[in-house]
Amino acid sequence: MAYSEIKALLFDVFGTVVDWRGSITREMQRFGSEQQINQDWQQFALDWRALYQPAMEGIRSGKRGYVKLDQLHRENLQQLLRTYGLESLTEAQLGHVNRVWHRLQPWEDTLPGMNRLKKHYVLASVSNGNVALMVNMAKHSAIPWDMILGSETAQGYKPQDKVYLHSAQMLGLEPAQCMMVAAHNDDLYAARALGFKTAYINRPYEYGEGQINDLHAEEAWDIVGEYMTDVADELVC
Secondary structure (H helix, E strand, C coil): CCCCCCCEEEECCECCCECHHHHHHHHHHHHHHHHCCCCCHHHHHHHHHHCHHHHHHHHHCCCCCCCCHHHHHHHHHHHHCCCCCCCCCCHHHHHHHHHHHHHCCECCCHHHHHHHHHCCCEEEEEECCCHHHHHHHHHHHCCCCCEEEEHHHHCCCCCCHHHHHHHHHHCCCCHHHEEEEECCHHHHHHHHHCCCEEEEECCCCCCCCCCCCCCCCCCCCCEEECCHHHHHHHCCC
């Protein structure tokens, strides 16, 4: 297909741009060693992430007003404290743990691909993460955003239509001028239904060896690749 009308690439972040499971596991292993807390920190990361969608659903359904993901992460962390021996941590220590999401690291192919894409396109996050979280992560991991968009700017959570549409509007673009880049088929279904172009990056180990969803592209998305660099290749960057 011709890509000449595309002006911006909009990215899902958790799992697509960054490896949240590996990043949290590594940091909590260090933190646990310092605090003499011996736990399965990969399972901790998975259990924390498992509370992510249920926490957002109350906001999507209108049962609760919008709150930032930082707050939802903290509420979810509170549910895990006893199970993982973290109940004796100070408030400052819990704040540090909760902000691990601000320090996530990219997949190995992410920055090489994004830096190539940035030469030709506007790059914007369209994540459920709040602005401070995304900005801090970008500074920590050198993610080359031109714009931070998504949940907080739209006051909603994907896959609500307004999160995608508001992001395009903020860039002064029509949906057809934007390509959503994600490792999650449901994200791309939602974006394509609104007129966005789509690019799927396969991340079959986002959740580890036991991952059961998003093991492959479920549709003939506009671009399908194994790596961020494949997207750059397809867009001739």
